[in-house]
Amino acid sequence: MEFALIFKILLITIVFVITLVVAMYSTLAERKVAAFLQDRIGPNRAGPFGLLQPLADGVKFFFKEEIIPTHSNKWLFILGPCLAMLTAGMTSAVLPWGDVINIDGVDYMLQGTDINIGILYIFGVTSIGVYGIMIGGWASNNKFSLLGAIRASSQMISYELAMGLSMIAIVMMSGTLSVREIVEQQDGFNWNIWYQPVGFIIFLICSLAETNRAPFDLPECETELVGGYHTEYSSMKLGFYLFSEYINMFISCGVIAAVYFGGYNFPFMHDLGLSDNAVAILGVVAFFAKIIFGIFFFMWIRWTLPRFRYDQLMKLGWQYLIPLAILNVLITGAVMIFTK
């Protein structure tokens, strides 16, 4: 019992550290990918291949002057980035990082916690995430920040609907809200994306919008809004906002990998003749490979597509994605009835 507790604490710590490290190196990867897609080399001065660049950026953020505008609401101004960071770090609790590992006849689950409403939890936490942006933008007492915050919140609310509806089709198919059970049902190469391609595309678009990534990065939109909701922020508070975006990206790639790409399942996992533990560890590697490809895909999209206009964004969300998602749910239901 006690060992189980220690294992869980260790696991949560490791997951948290991995989340932070991945988010840290996403900042470097973003710049590297951007550079490579534009025929450049990217940061390569700090350490070999620029590997110490995130560290240098972090240190720089710490030593920057901290400015809190006089007319801002001080407590809300501080609360904003804290909330953004907190909610970004919370989602990883329900993601199953790997299958069960058996040590001395006791099974250890490679997951923070397997709650039976995991999907709802993810949606709940990500929708709290908008408060971080909204509070920060409002408390700044700056019209650009406020506009950015308004855009962020309205965008996130409208895209959450389509996201939820595309997820409902998955929930209907699998009959469970637990993320682990959804992953377990996609054994081997039996991934959900083969059954729900339309749902996947809707979910992908919505997660781009949820994480405020290009082409839906209207909340920060440098060309129109200076810096959007974080115009007034400086020092580590700005760092938290930027960092939470990358954590969100990591987590949403994790959710996509778990729900649509079979999580820790990989093709021929039972035909390799390896022990269960080895397969579980390989599964963790597979899961991370999927996540990392997802992050690369997000960056790839960002450096390809131009930003949407705000009305186009709203039109896409309400007039195309939501009806399409509802249609997807209907068709899924119809197919389920006729094939039973």
Add this chain to the structure above:
Amino acid sequence: MKALTNRSKMVSNKELTFMESLYFPAIIKGMMITISHLFTRKATISYPEVQREFAPVYRGKHVLKRDAKGAENCTACGLCAVACPAEAITMTAAERKKGEEALYREEKYAAVYEINMLRCIFCGLCEEACPKEAIFLTDEIVKTSYERKDFIYGKDKLVESLDKRIDITKRQNKY
């Protein structure tokens, strides 16, 4: 109006077809273009380690040449200063004393010779004006500095050192 090139395209405001309004084919096409750039040769030159080759006629920092015996060619005639469109060159002439024949080639020499590198536009008119083949522009770069006064190059920086002669054959006038 006649088009200047054959690359111009007519702009049209036609409605998008159904396939176009889906955007996906266009997005995938765009993404294929960007991913292909991932594997192309990078245009970046990592500057301090890799240096680009200068053109043979590159005009950089000036040098005041010495002749084969090591005496300074410059006679402080002032033609370079007159030719200089940016008025970057100033000099003070002096008469050669006895015993200085090894230092200066002719009876008159420049006691002070200064080029303000912030004024200089590196046009090369000074070397064109020089009748004594004393001043040349080299392929060296004028170094940066925080102080304005550091950019006024005196003889200490301009005259070539005896043990490190600068090759200016590429810039020698052939006519």
